Amino acid sequence: MDRFSQYHPEEALVSWSGGKDSAYACFLAMRQGLNVRYLASMMTTNNNRLFPHYLTPEIMQAQSDAIGIPLVQQWVTVPAKVTRDKTRVTDYDAKFTDMLKKARIQGVTCGVFGVVSVGNPFYQQQHEWVHEVCRPAEIRPYLPLWGIDRQSILTNIIADGFKAIIVMCDNHRLGKEFLGRVLDEDLLAEFVERHRSTPDGKVGLYHTFVLDGPIFKKRLEVDESAEIKLNDMWYLDIKRFHQAEKSTKEPSIIYQEEELALV
Helix, strand or coil: CCHHHHHCCCEEEEECCCCHHHHHHHHHHHHCCCEEEEEEEEEECCCCEECCCCECHHHHHHHHHHHCCCEEEEEECCCCCECCCCCECCCHHHHHHHHHHHHHHCCCCEEECCCCCCCCCCHHHHHHHHHHHHHHHCCEEECCCCCCCHHHHHHHHHHCCCEEEEEEEECCCCCHHHCCCECCHHHHHHHHHHHHHCCCCCCCCEEEEEEECCCCCCEEEEEEEEEEEECCEEEEEEEEEEEECCCCCCCCCCCCCCCCCCC
């Protein structure tokens, strides 16, 4: 290792959903010394939102602005049908890799992914997908949540000061009353009890949106939202929001802020 590389942190991007796992993966990457250059989100032309969190480009951009790291939104079409051999027809993977290649030209060498392995029945497929999209772009995958159980991840997210709210949940196990709830110690305790008491140990399907945390320079506040049911899922449609100043007592991570031309 030469003298320059000893003091110049590796530049990275974060595969960004706006939720707790990608936000915490970003936090851990920054804590490890990686210089996160930008957040990368895949938006679907089908509904003009990030799937499956049902987040608009505007709220995603507001989150990026509050954090202070540039956001790249890659648009992709995800058709509802599959081929006869059950292969989904989509340009998602190709466009994701293309986005990584553009980042590589800008000096990014590491891709951060919030993939969870413990308790995830699709962990092997997701692990393979990460390497498949990164390999052609010569990007090194980094999965900081790999091997950590879900309860520990949630406990750490709460303890480290992230504020995440539920923006999507299933109707069968959770229901619309969970929309907007903050992921805090009380909700975690409820999830732990559900896991313990249900025959299959499943809590229910849900996704979150992060409003604040140690990687944020400002916090987000939701002013108006609506509950929407699509198929058997409930979504929180965030309609109005604003940025607010954070307390000077709140800890935050300092990072290099640069703009990238990756559109």
